[in-house]
Amino acid sequence: MVKxxxxxxxxxxxxxxxxxxxxxxxxxxxxxxxxxxxxxxxKPKVTHLxxxxxxxxxxxxxxxxxxxxxxxxxxxxVVKWLDEKTGKVVNLTLQPGSKITDIKVFAADELKRKxxxxxxxxxxxxxSRSEWGKVGGHGTVRVNGELRGATxxxxxxxxxxxxxKVKGWRK
Amino acid sequence: MEEVxxxxxxxxxxxxxxxxxxxxxxxxxxxxxxxYRLIDEEGYDEYEDVQGYLxxxxxFDEVKDA
Numbered sequence: 001m002v003k004x005x006x007x008x009x010x011x012x013x014x015x016x017x018x019x020x021x022x023x024x025x026x027x028x029x030x031x032x033x034x035x036x037x038x039x040x041x042x043k044p045k046v047t048h049l050x051x052x053x054x055x056x057x058x059x060x061x062x063x064x065x066x067x068x069x070x071x072x073x074x075x076x077x078v079v080k081w082l083d084e085k086t087g088k089v090v091n092l093t094l095q096p097g098s099k100i101t102d103i104k105v106f107a108a109d110e111l112k113r114k115x116x117x118x119x120x121x122x123x124x125x126x127x128s129r130s131e132w133g134k135v136g137g138h139g140t141v142r143v144n145g146e147l148r149g150a151t152x153x154x155x156x157x158x159x160x161x162x163x164x165k166v167k168g169w170r171k
Numbered sequence: 172m173e174e175v176x177x178x179x180x181x182x183x184x185x186x187x188x189x190x191x192x193x194x195x196x197x198x199x200x201x202x203x204x205x206x207y208r209l210i211d212e213e214g215y216d217e218y219e220d221v222q223g224y225l226x227x228x229x230x231f232d233e234v235k236d237a
Contacts, residue, residue: 114232116213116214117188117189117214120189124189143227153224163189165190165224165225165227166206166227168203168222168225170219
């Protein structure tokens, strides 16, 4: 039974840590031309979202969206949680191996579009409201055995994901 | 902007202050592929053309007399 957000975050940490791959050094987000490669470490480099935001201050895209890396969904990559009352698993997982694509930060402290409930996220997680971004992407969701394309929204800070939700189904 | 309320449902499950609160009644403003679209604790978003989020109906009880 999922009891608290720390547990949820610990489950999601490995899945959604921003990672460009060993030595890649290029995180596929807007800007920073000329900074590709260069790392000799075999340890995957982690880019915290806050650093993406800082870069976004001077190097954001025209529409104000900051793209992030596409990611691969894993088997434990759930969108919703257990139903605490019934103990029943809400059968909604991202299809393992599918890509979460077109990932963009569309609301953040540094962007025109702010996060209204940043204070709630801060109180719930201890992570400053200024570090949170609201992120969207496209993924494939498995619902009762059926695969559906979905637009997903979630909050993210320091590589951690909070409250991933289905914004809509894709055709 | 005022949304058309199709029905009212009561959420039963784990509370999340940015999503849904256990026992709270929400207005269903759409049903898409069997899922309920409702405006959750994030509230109305002036930047979005389509309001609310989709949730599986298994997470709710229908409120008959609201």
